[in-house]
Amino acid sequence: MSGLVGQGVARVDGRAKVTGAARYAADQEVPxxxxxxxxxxxxxxxxxxxxxxxxxxxxxxxxxxxxxxxxxxxxxxxxxxxxxxxxxxxxxxxxxxxxxxxxxxxxxxxxxxxxxxxxxxxxxxxPVARLADALDQAFLPERFRDRPNELVRGDAAAALDQAEVRVDQTYGSPMQHHNPxxxxxxxxxxxxxxxxxxxxxxxxxxxxxxxxxxxxxxxxxxxxxxxxxxxGFGAxxxxxxxxxxxxxxxxxxxxxxxxxxxxxxxxxxNGHRAEYRHHLRLGATRQGVLTAIAGTSTAQVTRTDEAVYNGSDSAYRLYACPNVHVRQLGVRLDLPTSSYMRSPETTAHFGLETAMDELSHELGIDPVELRIRNHTAIDQQTGRPYAGKRLLECYRAAAEAFGWARRAPKPGTTRDGDEYVGWGMATETHTYGFISSRTRLTIDADGRATLRVASQEIGTGTYTVLSQVVAEGLGLPLGHVTTLLGDTAYPDAAVSAGSSTMPSVAGPAADAARRARDAVIALAVADPRSPLHGVPAEEVVTEDGRLLAPGGRADTYRDVMTRHGDSVETTGSQDNTAGHSFGAVFVEVRIQPRLGSVRVTRVVTAHDLGRVLNRRTARGQVIGGVTWGIGFALMEHTVVDPHTARVVNPNLSTYLVPVCADTPAVEALFVDPDPAPDDRLLGVRGFGETPGTGVPAAIGNAIHHAVGRRLRDVPFTRDKLL
Missing domain, CATH: 3.90.1170.50 (Aldehyde oxidase/xanthine dehydrogenase, a/b hammerhead)
Known part of the structure; x- marks a missing residue:
């Protein structure tokens, strides 16, 4: 086996993209x-x-x-x-x-x-265009895609009444747009x-x-x-x-x-992230143990649909708490239908992780320690243990790399020249999906392999990672594998959304590779012309395009296939399950008090995403998620005229998104385990959306630590600080 899976392999489609050879949808020439x-x-x-x-x-x-x-x-x-x-x-x-x-x-x-x-x-x-103008008309929508909009565990109201410490606040975010x-x-x-x-x-x-x-x-x-x-980002x-x-x-x-x-x-x-309000109440003991979580979110829907895309999963599932009541309300406005936007749960998670920081400040307990005290190894919704959850390792690894132990607990006490310096953190979590998918793998007469699957390359590295999986499964050099995506002429596969791509297609790709490898070995050991003729198939290993047996006997994919005179084709499929990825993000901000300006100057993350298939593309997802979180926290805001319901900033000159100058270097750590020898699912989880979920709250928490000002509505603009 080649050991390619896990390496930080450069993108196989990188040259085509930077030279303009990659043909996007609008580039297709049609007479x-x-x-x-x-x-x-x-x-x-x-x-x-x-x-x-x-x-x-x-x-x-x-x-x-x-x-x-x-x-x-x-x-x-x-x-x-x-x-x-x-x-x-x-x-x-x-x-x-x-x-x-x-x-x-x-x-x-x-x-x-x-x-x-x-x-x-x-x-x-x-028209009616603002939540504030129609909150009295909020209602509990019907299930959306079989997701209930009200979840109850225990008795949150009674537990809040009896709680020794309470946090009761409202958090908000405006309409935001994807802007690919x-x-x-x-x-x-x-x-x-x-x-x-x-x-x-x-x-x-x-x-x-x-x-x-x-x-x-x-x-x-x-x-x-x-x-x-x-x-795409969901758009x-x-x-x-x-x-x-x-x-x-x-x-x-x-x-x-x-x-x-x-x-x-x-x-x-093509959709947007809906305007959102989140009234959240936490109850806890003096020791910082959560006893109640009650959250009511209110989001824009339309007069033609009731779809609520901004879920409240983390409030119900992330921390150990016996009494939880989550409600997701809708308000009908005369606006376009909203949609999924990268890390849809971030709106509610921003409120939860800010409230946890407020609770830690109230109790005088370190924010990391508070989260550790409420950590759970059990999925609070299903009651089943999480498989291989390593969130505690994420807290420790990121805190140590960040230097969190040196943090002065009192807000407003750390300065560097005329700037206030603040440190904040948050837990990161996101669900990932699984959609049944199939692959088709062909090994041609020249011994090279081609994988076909109707998945997509949204920019996350799907071409590269699937090529790695197939090359390792076959024992071929990476350059001898071609992956073809994005065509319904290929076997059906998952949508590239909901962090479902790799959980859905990596297993079928590996399955097809195993079948093809076994088929080629079977051809070799059955062929009197092969040096491997008569060798038990289970004794043959594949590496770097060669088929090797004890005693130095060897053949190659190319020679086997040339003698065979025809291609070998296999299909792959493999069941998986949906689940969660976890992590922790630590952020440093610097604030110029006379200008109210906020700069994010340092970010350290640690993530538990199962087995890392490509460390370079995974790190790219972390950088992208952090950048997205900075935009969510500090800049992004679709402005709607309340009288005409018209978007007044539909361009990148007035809808601000982060650029390189806004984004610091990001230290990305992974706590992935070594794969088990027989791990047919590769140990992979969906990950792409996780790294953005905690960043907005971590930035807000860092701002509070810097100047003692608690901001509960994003974006955190200068007027709010001044």
Whole structure:
């Protein structure tokens, strides 16, 4: 065996990406393609009365302008289509920026110009756009994807009444948007009754299923291709209206159509993190043992759906507590439907980890020690032990590397020149999913292997890690393995969301590799021309492309396959289970009191993610998560005009995200175990979203330690500190 799994192997697709050879969805060349552009509603609630397309149709290069009167009637898919209506099927307007017309032209510029010439007359109604304006209408939504919105264990109200110490606070976060650098794009190509979509999506199988249902097609008549993504963060997980509308426009026009959303259109077309309020109460003993957790969260939903994407898992499951009551309420607003956004539980987890810090300050107990006293080895929801949980090791490893023992407990006492210095920490945790997946592995006559699986490369390193898994399983050099992703022509696989990719596809890749290795060994030992002829198959090992047996007898993959004269093909599948990954993050901030400016100057993390398959890509996920957490804590804020329900900062000049200058060096530690010799699941857990979950609270806790000011609403902007 090669020992490749676990190494920090460089990305196998890295050269293609930095040289421009990697072809993203919008890069696919399709002959005769028309360019599409959407006309968006300028009201947030009401009715379309009239659409005048005359000037637009007369514009040079324009081929067609479609409205609700032209569009075929589509069936409403269930999830992963995340809205309970399809635009341009009727005259109703549900939010500002909803598509009301679709322009097709020979060039993108012609389509954009013509879109500005479409005139729409509306009957407008008064919209409601802020939680604060409708909190009295909060309600408990129905289950979403079989997740209840109220969970009860014990009697939290009685335990709070009897608690020796209580924390009772409200924490909040605004609407936030994903902002991947690659915009959403769809190119639709019909060939008779079959449809090919070149789509920027985190789930080619999910997208195929939704589109096929909408058009009343068999799944095999729709193919979705997405070889690379320029970021997604959840924004490209569900299927959105622009995909269905582009496929419909191409069907009507009888020609391929390409649509690339503008940056501003992305703010109303593909979800967001909903505005959120979290009222949280903790009860504890004087020794810091939790006796009660009661949390009521309130998030934006719409008048057409009740989906609550911001879960409260950590409040119910993270710490040992006998009495817990969690409620997740919704408030109907006239805004686009929200969606999953990287680490969706972060909104609620921010409140929990801030409240834990407030409790530690009230009790005079070190924040790390408080969490250790409430640590549990038992999943508080299922009652089953966590398998191999190493959160306590994470606390100790990160605290030691950070130098936490030198922390002065009293807030506002540490200064460096004219800056206040603060240290804060938080627990990190995230669920990961498992979706049944299959792989197909081919070993060709030259002894090289190709893995095919309808997973995706969202930027996390899927091409690389799966190539490592297959190369190790076969005993081939990494360069002799090619992984092909992002095409529904390959075996069905998981969506790249919910930290489910590796738990879902790594096992099937390893399974296919084991089967292929055994098949090649069987060919060799049965072939009189092979030096291994007659050797018991169980005595043969594979390494660096060679098949080795005791006594120095050897063959190679290439020679075996050349003699065989045909390829060997195997499939792989393997069950896994959903679960949790854990970690701890320690943060240093520096605050300039005269300016109210906050700088994050040092971050140390330690994570328990099971077996690390690639230390380089795993570290990249930590850096990305920390950067995301800095944006959540200090910058990101979608501003909505309360009178018109219009997003007023739909661009990267006024919706601020962290850049390199905002992000310090990150020390990432892993407490992964050595794999068991027979560990067929590779010991892997989903991890990608975990490293961002605790960062916002850790930054807020560090700010409190620096200046004694407790901030409970993100982003932590200068006005709040000044």
């Amino acid at each position: 005769g393609v028309l360019h599409g552009y959407l006309v968006m509603s300028t009201i947030a609630r009401g009715e379309v009365l009239e659409i005048d397309t005359g000037q637009a149709l007369a514009h040079p290069g324009v081929v067609a302008v479609y409205t609700h009167a032209d569009m075929p009637r589509l069936r409403l898919p269930d999830f992963p289509f995340n809205r309970r209506f399809i635009p341009m099927q009727d005259t109703r307007v549900h939010h500002h920026g909803q598509p009301v017309a679709y322009v097709l032209a020979q060039t993108l510029e012609q389509a954009q110009e013509a879109a500005n010439l479409v005139r729409v007359r509306y009957r407008a109604e008064e 650098i690659e915009p959403h794009t769809t190119t639709a190509v019909w060939d008779g009754g079959t449809l090919t979509l070149y789509e920027s999506t985190q789930g080619v199988v999910f997208a195929r299923n939704a589109v096929a249902f909408a058009f009343g097609k068999e799944r095999d008549s729709v193919r979705v291709v997405s070889p690379y993504l320029g970021g 490209k997980g569900p299927t959105y209206p622009h995909t269905l509308l582009t496929a419909a426009a191409a069907q009507l026009a009888g020609r391929p159509v390409k649509l690339v959303l503008s940056r501003a259109q992305m703010y109303t077309s």
